[in-house]
Amino acid sequence: MSKQVLIDLLTRLSQDPNAVQEYTQDPQGMLAGQDLTEEEKQLLLGGKAPEIEKYLGHASIGMPALTVSTGMTRDGGSGDRGE
Amino acid sequence: MKPGSLLVVGTGYLIAGQVTPQAEAAMRQADKLFYSVGSALTKIWIEGLNASAESLHDTYGVDKERSLSYQEMAERILAAVRTGLKVCVALYGHPGVFAQPGHAAIRRARAEGYAARMLPGISAADCLYADLGVDPGAQGCQSFEATDFLIRRRLFDPTSALILWQIGAIGVVALPSAPCNREGLALLCEVLDAHYPADHEVVVYEASGLPIHPPAIVRTPLAGLLAADVSWASTLYVPPLANRPADPGVLDRLEL
Numbered sequence: 255m256s257k258q259v260l261i262d263l264l265t266r267l268s269q270d271p272n273a274v275q276e277y278t279q280d281p282q283g284m285l286a287g288q289d290l291t292e293e294e295k296q297l298l299l300g301g302k303a304p305e306i307e308k309y310l311g312h313a314s315i316g317m318p319a320l321t322v323s324t325g326m327t328r329d330g331g332s333g334d335r336g337e
Numbered sequence: 338m339k340p341g342s343l344l345v346v347g348t349g350y351l352i353a354g355q356v357t358p359q360a361e362a363a364m365r366q367a368d369k370l371f372y373s374v375g376s377a378l379t380k381i382w383i384e385g386l387n388a389s390a391e392s393l394h395d396t397y398g399v400d401k402e403r404s405l406s407y408q409e410m411a412e413r414i415l416a417a418v419r420t421g422l423k424v425c426v427a428l429y430g431h432p433g434v435f436a437q438p439g440h441a442a443i444r445r446a447r448a449e450g451y452a453a454r455m456l457p458g459i460s461a462a463d464c465l466y467a468d469l470g471v472d473p474g475a476q477g478c479q480s481f482e483a484t485d486f487l488i489r490r491r492l493f494d495p496t497s498a499l500i501l502w503q504i505g506a507i508g509v510v511a512l513p514s515a516p517c518n519r520e521g522l523a524l525l526c527e528v529l530d531a532h533y534p535a536d537h538e539v540v541v542y543e544a545s546g547l548p549i550h551p552p553a554i555v556r557t558p559l560a561g562l563l564a565a566d567v568s569w570a571s572t573l574y575v576p577p578l579a580n581r582p583a584d585p586g587v588l589d590r591l592e593l
Contacts (some may be wrong), residue, residue: 261378261381261382264352264378264547264548264549265352265353265382267354267548267549268351268352268353268354268355268548269353269354270354273547274549277549278549281549298534298549301547301549301550302550303378303546303547303550304375305395305485306547307377307378308378310377310378310381312377312378312380312381319409319438319503319569320373320428320429320430320435320436320437320438321435321436321437321482321502321503321505
């Protein structure tokens with residue numbers, strides 16, 4: 255249940271730049287009003303996405319590149335095979 | 338038109354903050370939702386939107402050329418469209434900017450007689466313009482994938498802004514084995530050195546994926562780029578040199 259509170263908070267902050275500003279000015283104050291565990295508050299204050307993702311039970315994915323230069327090798331490899 | 342359709346949408350970079358209402362509706366209403374995103378938090382959000390959500394991440398493999406992964410993504414998407422489903426594909430950023438699988442799937446779907454469309458999203462370039470406070474219209478802006486920029490010796494104008502993508506993955510065809518291929522970056526530095534002074538400030542940029550975390554913005558003179566903190570997801574912004582003077586002849590013809 256608590257993990258969902260964490261997810262909901264991050265989602266709300268992603269959608270509300272004024273809330274982010276409020277958080278930036280007084281993170282402790284904003285977190286004090288949330289139904290979060292002390293561990294979750296510390297994770298948020300640390301601000302490291304991989305650690306938050308690990309806590310939520312998901313390994314950090316990392317940006318999966320979605321493009322590659324065509325004709326990158328002399329034999330035309332890595333060419334337009336995505337086409 | 339055959340039954341079965343395809344919508345390709347973008348999720349931007351923040352968990353749920355840079356997705357358009359159009360894109361979110363498409364994701365919610367799809368019979369089958371595929372996705373490829375860079376954040377586990379976004380993954381959690383997407384899986385909460387639609388129970389059919391399925392990651393395409395398993396198409397990547399160590400030592401496997403990414404172009405093969407993109408081909409497999411397109412094939413998996415098309416297989417679902419062919420069954421008559423309303424399919425949505427959500428890709429991080431803008432789904433068609435430096436992103437091959439969405440374009441490929443749309444072309445194939447249309448060729449096979451299915452309705453297929455891409456919806457615009459927020460790309461890393463859009464985040465960069467906002468976070469760095471630069472206007473691509475001020476002196477123009479050129480944009481290249483870094484490996485492509487080097488191997489084809491792309492012609493560019495240093496008096497316009499230059500954006501180079503994937504500078505940490507120059508010459509890397511599979512998944513990266515290191516955060517940055519320094520040999521490729523060294524080659525890029527050599528090319529840029531020929532066009533800009535060594536003290537020209539450049540910016541290594543990475544959009545933020547977490548609302549409570551600022552974007553990564555590292556400013557360095559060009560001479561310091563090789564030693565800068567560069568990752569697989571880094572983008573290089575090279576500000577323009579002093580603007581060119583206006584051509585009097587053209588001004589005359591335009592009566593300016």
